[in-house]
Amino acid sequence: MASKSDLSDIGSTLEELFLVLMERKENMQDESYVALLYKKGENSILKKIGEEASEVIIAAKEPEKQKTIHEIADLWFHCMVLMGHKGIGLDEIANEFRRRMGVSGLEEKASREEG
Numbered sequence: 038m039a040s041k042s043d044l045s046d047i048g049s050t051l052e053e054l055f056l057v058l059m060e061r062k063e064n065m066q067d068e069s070y071v072a073l074l075y076k077k078g079e080n081s082i083l084k085k086i087g088e089e090a091s092e093v094i095i096a097a098k099e100p101e102k103q104k105t106i107h108e109i110a111d112l113w114f115h116c117m118v119l120m121g122h123k124g125i126g127l128d129e130i131a132n133e134f135r136r137r138m139g140v141s142g143l144e145e146k147a148s149r150e151e152g
Contacts, residue, residue: 051117051127052127054114054117055117055120055121055126055127057071058071058117058118058121059121061075062075062121062122071118074118075118075121075122079119079122082115082118082119082122083119085115085118086112086115086116086119089108089111089112089114089115090112092108092111092112093105093108093109093111093112095108096108
């Protein structure tokens with residue numbers, strides 16, 4: 038398991054990637070995979086997320102850790118494309134995680150089901 042110091046650059050890495058995704062959305066260059074996803078719209082983005090989630094599940098059942106890492110990165114990437122499509126910033130996701138810190142997962146889930 039990684040230590041806190043090992044994870045110090047994940048935020049900047051995700052921010053850098055998100056900025057690239059937003060640039061691709063603004064410029065809509067034909068040769069960009071991300072721009073193509075944005076052009077195809079929400080249903081195409083959601084389909085890719087579904088495919089990637091399934092691939093994470095399949096990879097996780099295999100003993101090779103690297104395949105699971107690869108598929109999780111693909112899933113996160115496509116979720117970030119969706120975030121860009123919906124106008125959701127990384128700060129909003131971070132705030133949601135912070136809100137949940139120190140709260141029992143069972144309690145948090147129950148609060149969403151009640152509200």
